[in-house]
Amino acid sequence: MNGANGSIVTLANVGKDYPMGKLTVHALTDVSIAIGKGEFTTIAGPSGSGKTTLLNLVGCVDTPTSGTVTVDGHDIGKLSERALTTLRLEKLGFIFQSFNLIGVLDAFQNVEFPLLLRGHLSRGERRRRVADLLLKVGLAEHARHRPNELSGGQRQRVAIARALVTSPRIVLADEPTANLDTDTGTAIIDLMRTINETEGTTFIFSTHDARVMAHAHRVIRLRDGRVDEEAR
Amino acid sequence: MMLLRMAVRNVLATPVRTIIIGLLVVFGTTLVVVGGSLLSALDRSMARSVVGSVSGHLQVWSDTARDKVDLFNAPVGTPDLGRIDDFHALKHELERVPGVEAVIPMGTDFATVFSGNLLDVKIAELRKALETGDAPREAVVSEHIRSMVQLLQNSGQNLKGFSRVEQLASDAIVRPGDVELALSDEFWARLGACSTKPEGAPEATPDVPPEEAGCEASLEFLENKIAPLAMDETMLFLRYIGTDPQAFAKSFDMFEIVDGQMIPPGQRGFLMAKQMYERQVKHPVARRFDQIRERRERGDTIAGTPEVRTMADQLARLSKEIVLQLDGPARATVTDALRAFLKSDLKDPTALATAFLTVDDETFDARNAFFYETIAPHVVLYKVRVGDTLTIRSVTRSGYMTAVNVKVYGTYRFKGLEKSMLAGVYNLMDLMTFRDLYGYMTEDRRRELAEIQTASGTRQVERAKAEDELFGQKEEAPADVGAPLPAPPEGQAAAPSGFDEFAGIDMKEGGRRYDRELMNRVYSQDELETGVVIQAALKLDGMDRIPEAKAAIEALSTEKRLGLRVADWREVSGLVGKFIGVIWIVLVTAIVIIFLVALVIINNSMVMATLDRTREIGAMRAMGAQKRTILGLLTLESVVLGFGFGLLGVLLGSGLVLVLGQVGIPAFNDELYFLFAGPRLLPGLAPAHFLVAFAVVFVVTVASVFYPARLAMAVQPVEAMGKED
Numbered sequence: 012m013n014g015a016n017g018s019i020v021t022l023a024n025v026g027k028d029y030p031m032g033k034l035t036v037h038a039l040t041d042v043s044i045a046i047g048k049g050e051f052t053t054i055a056g057p058s059g060s061g062k063t064t065l066l067n068l069v070g071c072v073d074t075p076t077s078g079t080v081t082v083d084g085h086d087i088g089k090l091s092e093r094a095l096t097t098l099r100l101e102k103l104g105f106i107f108q109s110f111n112l113i114g115v116l117d118a119f120q121n122v123e124f125p126l127l128l129r130g131h132l133s134r135g136e137r138r139r140r141v142a143d144l145l146l147k148v149g150l151a152e153h154a155r156h157r158p159n160e161l162s163g164g165q166r167q168r169v170a171i172a173r174a175l176v177t178s179p180r181i182v183l184a185d186e187p188t189a190n191l192d193t194d195t196g197t198a199i200i201d202l203m204r205t206i207n208e209t210e211g212t213t214f215i216f217s218t219h220d221a222r223v224m225a226h227a228h229r230v231i232r233l234r235d236g237r238v239d240e241e242a243r
Numbered sequence: 244m245m246l247l248r249m250a251v252r253n254v255l256a257t258p259v260r261t262i263i264i265g266l267l268v269v270f271g272t273t274l275v276v277v278g279g280s281l282l283s284a285l286d287r288s289m290a291r292s293v294v295g296s297v298s299g300h301l302q303v304w305s306d307t308a309r310d311k312v313d314l315f316n317a318p319v320g321t322p323d324l325g326r327i328d329d330f331h332a333l334k335h336e337l338e339r340v341p342g343v344e345a346v347i348p349m350g351t352d353f354a355t356v357f358s359g360n361l362l363d364v365k366i367a368e369l370r371k372a373l374e375t376g377d378a379p380r381e382a383v384v385s386e387h388i389r390s391m392v393q394l395l396q397n398s399g400q401n402l403k404g405f406s407r408v409e410q411l412a413s414d415a416i417v418r419p420g421d422v423e424l425a426l427s428d429e430f431w432a433r434l435g436a437c438s439t440k441p442e443g444a445p446e447a448t449p450d451v452p453p454e455e456a457g458c459e460a461s462l463e464f465l466e467n468k469i470a471p472l473a474m475d476e477t478m479l480f481l482r483y484i485g486t487d488p489q490a491f492a493k494s495f496d497m498f499e500i501v502d503g504q505m506i507p508p509g510q511r512g513f514l515m516a517k518q519m520y521e522r523q524v525k526h527p528v529a530r531r532f533d534q535i536r537e538r539r540e541r542g543d544t545i546a547g548t549p550e551v552r553t554m555a556d557q558l559a560r561l562s563k564e565i566v567l568q569l570d571g572p573a574r575a576t577v578t579d580a581l582r583a584f585l586k587s588d589l590k591d592p593t594a595l596a597t598a599f600l601t602v603d604d605e606t607f608d609a610r611n612a613f614f615y616e617t618i619a620p621h622v623v624l625y626k627v628r629v630g631d632t633l634t635i636r637s638v639t640r641s642g643y644m645t646a647v648n649v650k651v652y653g654t655y656r657f658k659g660l661e662k663s664m665l666a667g668v669y670n671l672m673d674l675m676t677f678r679d680l681y682g683y684m685t686e687d688r689r690r691e692l693a694e695i696q697t698a699s700g701t702r703q704v705e706r707a708k709a710e711d712e713l714f715g716q717k718e719e720a721p722a723d724v725g726a727p728l729p730a731p732p733e734g735q736a737a738a739p740s741g742f743d744e745f746a747g748i749d750m751k752e753g754g755r756r757y758d759r760e761l762m763n764r765v766y767s768q769d770e771l772e773t774g775v776v777i778q779a780a781l782k783l784d785g786m787d788r789i790p791e792a793k794a795a796i797e798a799l800s801t802e803k804r805l806g807l808r809v810a811d812w813r814e815v816s817g818l819v820g821k822f823i824g825v826i827w828i829v830l831v832t833a834i835v836i837i838f839l840v841a842l843v844i845i846n847n848s849m850v851m852a853t854l855d856r857t858r859e860i861g862a863m864r865a866m867g868a869q870k871r872t873i874l875g876l877l878t879l880e881s882v883v884l885g886f887g888f889g890l891l892g893v894l895l896g897s898g899l900v901l902v903l904g905q906v907g908i909p910a911f912n913d914e915l916y917f918l919f920a921g922p923r924l925l926p927g928l929a930p931a932h933f934l935v936a937f938a939v940v941f942v943v944t945v946a947s948v949f950y951p952a953r954l955a956m957a958v959q960p961v962e963a964m965g966k967e968d
Contacts, residue, residue, distance in 0.1 A: 063964055066964065067961055067964055070865065070960075070964075072864075072865055072959070072960035072961050072963075072964065073961055093869065096864065096867055096868070096869050096870075096960075097867065097869075099865060099866065099867045099960070100866065100867020100868075101867070103867075105862070105865050105866055105963070107862060107865075107963055107964065108964075109858065111858055111859060111861070111862035111963050113249065113859055113862075113863070114256070114859065115249055115252035115253055115255075115256055116245075116248070116249060116252070120245065120248070123245070124245065124863075124866070125866050125867065127245045128863075128866065128867050128868050128872065129867070173866075185964050
């Protein structure tokens with residue numbers, strides 16, 4: 012169900028406005044982008060340029076004011092909230108800027124959480140997958156640690172494992188390194204890149220960190236809600 | 244499973260808040276279980292007390308009644324309960340109603356009885372000594388009476404001032420010089436000279452003064468003119484149930500005779516309630532000793548408990564009650580014994596007695612024992628004794644005074660309710676006497692009247708003219724029964740009477756003969772049952788039969804036009820019946836308040852938790868958690884909180900109830916004996932209390948999660964994302 016040109020995500024003339032009191036903020040204006048399967052794409056731009064809005068649309072947590080957003084063949088403007096939720100569960104993985112791990116669950120349980128939301132999987136299968144991913148992100152020994160017992164980088168790695176555990180088509184990461192120091196940030200990006208290469212998962216993430224951008228296949232720069240330039 | 248784990252951990256993540264909520268919920272559920280169990284137990288025990296002691300399961304009375312049956316009301320007046328004219332027929336009908344085990348005839352009323360004062364008792368003793376020719380005894384008693392009269396004249400205290408004499412004088416009871424006469428040597432010399440009534444001696448009448456009349460007249464002079472001067476007589480206020488004593492004893496299975504014997508089947512008689520007997524009839528000194536002993540047995544002390552302290556103070560002031568009752572030899576005996584016991588060289592009996600009655604915790608037990616062993620045999624321990632004949636006066640429905648003599652066969656109580664004043668409210672009286680007192684014409688009454696009429700030569704007057712015939716212009720007239728009022732029988736203190744219609748007729752002898760005959764008469768069951776009763780108590784074969792039997796009787800009454808009103812024990816027990824209701828209201832209010840507070844706090848805490856976790860919830864939503872998953876999580880948290888602590892509360896409450904069920908809650912005051920149906924209340928667990936507890940917790944949980952859940956479900960997945968800055 013990919014787009015005609017093999018894209019997994021397509022934005023066509025997308026506009027997004029937020030009412031702000033009496034004013035309307037045009038967060039995105041006439042944005043058209045196509046992102047192919049297996050791409051490792053960075054959305055870059057200064058603060059307020061619309062990076063998060065773009066990710067929200069691609070992440071199916073928001074709908075466009077105008078234009079169409081197609082994610083894995085679904086026009087998200089036409090889906091109900093419930094269907095959008097299901098779409099996120101089935102196709103998407105999220106890595107948040109502030110990790111958003113569930114505080115009362117340990118690393119293992121946090122990673123397991125999306126699998127439980129999905130259901131259908133046996134306990135053994137879940138354990139295998141979670142253990143596998145924790146190993147991949149290098150946290151096998153920290154499986155029973157709660158988020159507050161982990162460092163920032165470790166937390167973000169748990170978040171990555173959690174985003175990947177359902178084998179999503181697309182992983183969205185909103186400034187995944189913003190709350191990390193440079194070395195850790197680089198390590199996280201390397202990890203994502205490795206997974207991108209080995210698993211073929213499409214990564215779309217926003218950043219304004221030049222070193223992070225250096226790892227990307229493609230950088231989409233935004234300025235004032237418009238695509239400023241694209242670089243490969 | 245994961246949600247549950249999250250819920251539990253979320254609950255545990257905020258320990259202080261959780262503990263506060265937990266304490267509230269635990270307290271609330273414990274209260275539900277313990278309070279519920281206690282009240283159920285109380286309800287059961289009270290039902291047992293009320294049903295088993297007086298009301299029966301149901302009470303039936305006439306629908307012409309203006310008032311409702313209220314067995315524990317304040318006895319301010321006789322309620323108008325109408326009457327059931329033919330008890331026999333009613334019983335026959337009611338006994339066929341399913342579940343009815345027994346139909347007990349009843350009527351309740353109250354009367355005043357003058358128990359007689361000490362002078363009366365002594366004069367009676369003198370009479371007996373004269374009749375039996377016991378000269379030494381006669382001398383002793385005479386001297387005692389004289390000294391008492393002397394005391395009356397000298398001391399304003401016992402005489403309540405001379406106003407008493409003046410008042411009696413104004414009522415034409417005491418004439419000037421009476422007291423002096425009663426103190427004169429001639430009077431006593433003449434009284435001593437005759438041991439039997441001399442033949443032909445004239446009766447004392449207003450025309451023949453006592454000093455000229457015979458012994459009998461002298462005795463009556465003492466009884467009627469002098470005895471009223473002493474004010475130590477007690478007026479007993481008796482509430483009684485007129486009933487078939489046999490049926491009563493059989494149906495109220497807690498009934499037991501304490502002193503004396505049961506009224507023989509079919510005979511007239513009176514049984515005193517043991518409680519009342521002890522409280523009102525017993526010698527005040529003995530009564531105080533008993534009260535203090537009881538309190539001390541309960542762990543109170545004279546030194547430490549103000550109430551007991553007061554009792555002891557009162558006891559110390561009662562020396563006169565002993566000394567006055569002692570005649571010469573007895574006084575000497577008791578005085579010597581007291582002197583030895585107290586190792587005192589006091590001479591004055593009153594001072595000795597006061598010293599003896601001044602007790603503290605150390606001396607109490609020995610003195611209590613000494614009183615009962617050495618002093619009690621010389622005093623009148625009970626003003627009314629088993630075997631005495633009581634003159635009971637009552638106001639009939641139509642408003643005139645009536646009086647009946649009835650023999651006291653004994654005292655009774657309800658097993659397990661010995662200490663309860665409420666269960667000791669009613670004395671028992673046979674139906675025949677009751678009907679007489681209540682003013683219904685029984686066969687005996689008719690016969691008595693006929694006899695009196697024959698003897699006195701009075702004529703039947705028409706009702707309309709009765710007033711004029713009897714009283715001239717007086718306003719009050721007997722409305723119900725047109726016959727003249729029977730003269731007060733012998734043994735009564737002279738009632739003030741304004742006319743002397745019966746003067747010169749040997750009423751006393753006739754009355755005495757009549758009484759003896761009545762008292763020994765045995766009535767058949769038919770005679771007892773045929774006739775008027777006021778109400779009937781119904782005993783059923785179980786508490787659970789009450790609604791069914793009540794409905795059946797109402798239907799029966801309508802169908803056969805019996806004109807009945809039916810009420811269950813709770814409805815007829817007035818304030819006592821409402822008591823449980825009031826406690827229920829208090830308990831329910833307390834529970835409601837506690838859980839309302841719990842609800843607000845849980846709600847608040849969940850709202851806080853929701854707001855704190857907006858990002859977390861947003862992330863879950865972003866990762867694909869549906870709204871209902873979030874709702875589930877919050878509900879689960881609330882449930883874990885509510886039910887976890889609810890269960891703890893229920894367990895705690897159950898444990899408490901089980902322990903209480905073993906140990907029992909002691910009835911620490913006398914009224915509680917009645918409510919507890921015995922010395923201890925033993926609550927038991929009932930599944931209903933658990934259900935109620937959980938239902939309450941459920942409602943609170945659901946209600947408290949409602950608002951935070953709405954908040955949580957409104958959290959958008961966007962919240963998890965970095966803000967557009």
